[in-house]
Amino acid sequence: MKGDPIIRMDRVSKRFGTSTLAVSDMSLTINEGDFISFLGPSGCGKSTALKMIAGLLPVTSGTITIAPAKGKTEHDLGFVFQEPTLMPWATVQDNVFLPLRLAGVSRDGAASRVAEALREVGLTKFAGAYPRELSGGMKMRVSIARAMVTRPRILLMDEPFAALDEMTRSKLNNDVVRLANEHGLTVIFVTHSVFESVYLSTRVVVMAARPGRVADDLTVTVPWPRSEEWRISQGFSAEARRISDSLKGTLDAEHIDH
Amino acid sequence: MQSISTIDPVDDAAPMNIEAMARESREKLLTWALPVATLLAAIGAWEWLVWAYQIPHYLIPAPSLIAKTLWTDGPSLMGSAWFTVRLTFWSLSLAIIGGVLLGAVFALSRAVEMSLFPFAVILQVTPVVAIAPLILIYVDSTFAALLICAWIVGFFPILSGTVIGLRSADHNLRDLFTLYRATPWQRLRFLLAPSALPSFMAALKVAGGLSLIGAVVAEFVAGAAGQNTGLASRIIESSFRNEIPRMFAALVLVSMLGIVIFLLTTWASRRVLGHWHESEIRRDQ
Numbered sequence: 001m002k003g004d005p006i007i008r009m010d011r012v013s014k015r016f017g018t019s020t021l022a023v024s025d026m027s028l029t030i031n032e033g034d035f036i037s038f039l040g041p042s043g044c045g046k047s048t049a050l051k052m053i054a055g056l057l058p059v060t061s062g063t064i065t066i067a068p069a070k071g072k073t074e075h076d077l078g079f080v081f082q083e084p085t086l087m088p089w090a091t092v093q094d095n096v097f098l099p100l101r102l103a104g105v106s107r108d109g110a111a112s113r114v115a116e117a118l119r120e121v122g123l124t125k126f127a128g129a130y131p132r133e134l135s136g137g138m139k140m141r142v143s144i145a146r147a148m149v150t151r152p153r154i155l156l157m158d159e160p161f162a163a164l165d166e167m168t169r170s171k172l173n174n175d176v177v178r179l180a181n182e183h184g185l186t187v188i189f190v191t192h193s194v195f196e197s198v199y200l201s202t203r204v205v206v207m208a209a210r211p212g213r214v215a216d217d218l219t220v221t222v223p224w225p226r227s228e229e230w231r232i233s234q235g236f237s238a239e240a241r242r243i244s245d246s247l248k249g250t251l252d253a254e255h256i257d258h
Numbered sequence: 259m260q261s262i263s264t265i266d267p268v269d270d271a272a273p274m275n276i277e278a279m280a281r282e283s284r285e286k287l288l289t290w291a292l293p294v295a296t297l298l299a300a301i302g303a304w305e306w307l308v309w310a311y312q313i314p315h316y317l318i319p320a321p322s323l324i325a326k327t328l329w330t331d332g333p334s335l336m337g338s339a340w341f342t343v344r345l346t347f348w349s350l351s352l353a354i355i356g357g358v359l360l361g362a363v364f365a366l367s368r369a370v371e372m373s374l375f376p377f378a379v380i381l382q383v384t385p386v387v388a389i390a391p392l393i394l395i396y397v398d399s400t401f402a403a404l405l406i407c408a409w410i411v412g413f414f415p416i417l418s419g420t421v422i423g424l425r426s427a428d429h430n431l432r433d434l435f436t437l438y439r440a441t442p443w444q445r446l447r448f449l450l451a452p453s454a455l456p457s458f459m460a461a462l463k464v465a466g467g468l469s470l471i472g473a474v475v476a477e478f479v480a481g482a483a484g485q486n487t488g489l490a491s492r493i494i495e496s497s498f499r500n501e502i503p504r505m506f507a508a509l510v511l512v513s514m515l516g517i518v519i520f521l522l523t524t525w526a527s528r529r530v531l532g533h534w535h536e537s538e539i540r541r542d543q
Contacts, residue, residue, distance in 0.1 A: 079434065085430040089533075
């Protein structure tokens with residue numbers, strides 16, 4: 001149900017080897033339907049936290065609980081990496097087919113689902129193209145379609161648009177919000193852009209570095225999803241300033257060393 | 259394999275680009291006609307020099323004499339050539355099987371790699387000419403002995419190419435396969451094997467040439483021991499009898515075999531990588 005806790009992080013820490021804590025004592029409850037941004041400078045452990053939630057990194061201590069899915073799905077979690085991470089030897093549709101193929105779904109059985117995922121990101125025409133023939137933004141769309149094809153409840157995105165130009169980025173921002181809204185997804189979106197986090201999310205988790213930890217947990221109260229116009233409104237600036245101040249606080253606190 | 263040069267659907271409807279087509283056919287002509295013409299010119303110059311300076315055929319035979327020898331000695335040379343061809347392709351096939359299997363084991367287990375890698379290196383760095391006499395003593399069948407020699411030479415590039423290739427899979431893609439709980443077989447089939455193809459194909463090109471060299475060297479050693487085998491032993495035999503034109507004829511056959519191997523491996527590489535890997539993609543100007 002929307003609003004019920006779906007992910008619970010309880011005093012989660014992560015240490016790589018003998019180095020300092022990448023994530024320290026992180027506790028967080030994420031509710032179904034939340035669009036959460038992990039915002040912070042590089043090295044604050046936001047990607048590490050995301051990878052632990054995905055199960056790609058083991059936790060050093062603490063627990064992460066994900067509420068079991070009620071409906072049937074091949075895979076509950078979709079993950080979008082910072083790079084498109086496509087298989088260069090496979091066509092767009094084979095890349096999107098991959099998660100279903102790994103779940104044992106036949107090509108015929110997956111065809112309509114793959115087609116639907118491609119339609120949702122506007123790439124139907126490019127089903128037979130190879131990744132090298134696509135622009136950066138289109139590759140990212142393929143990556144999103146691949147994450148969506150298993151009909152996950154939770155979508156994890158690790159700074160997915162950081163390398164894209166402003167126009168493409170803003171367009172993809174809208175696409176992600178639309179998909180999240182239509183499918184009732186719970187999204188965790190890692191970013192270092194204040195503006196992106198304000199526009200996209202219902203909640204912004206501000207993180208600080210050395211050791212990586214949650215510094216602030218702010219709710220963006222403006223109704224969601226938001227319109228393009230809101231992006232250039234005073235309300236947006238005010239929210240951005242509020243979150244920016246919070247982020248600045250974490251930077252001042254660690255006596256930036258440059 | 260269809261090659262897509264653009265994804266813009268508008269381009270499909272656009273009138274055919276005459277200039278580009280002309281350029282393409284010119285390009286095709288150049289890639290074939292130029293090397294063939296140069297080769298013919300070189301052979302012509304050789305023929306002329308031999309004729310003009312009256313160089314005796316027991317020093318350097320004219321190309322026409324070599325061609326004549328190829329024709330007259332053809333049947334007997336062909337038997338030897340067939341021996342060398344079989345030897346080369348058997349050794350290459352076994353090098354591929356052994357190299358890929360051991361490479362896969364190495365990529366799966368660091369411990370196995372650590373323990374076996376020194377042996378692979380020793381095999382690689384010991385000149386095959388130096389071990390061949392021993393192998394010929396130990397192994398009864400001459401063909402099997404030569405096969406072992408040629409295999410040793412072709413095996414190492416395949417092994418190292420496979421190991422590097424299997425390790426070169428993108429780490430994010432590895433994470434993706436972990437996320438979707440891929441089985442080891444799925445990981446190998448859909449991620450590691452395709453990722454390994456570029457360096458495997460590069461290794462195959464090297465190993466193809468080396469298998470022939472290994473076969474020829476092994477035959478030389480066997481030939482020196484008086485065993486009649488393939489083209490290389492015919493070269494030695496002709497040199498004992500001072501039949502220089504026949505030496506050249508056998509040499510031409512060896513070179514042709516090398517060229518065929520080169521063309522085959524190049525074709526295979528293009529076939530496998532042409533639609534996606536940078537090394538084989540042809541770009542429009």
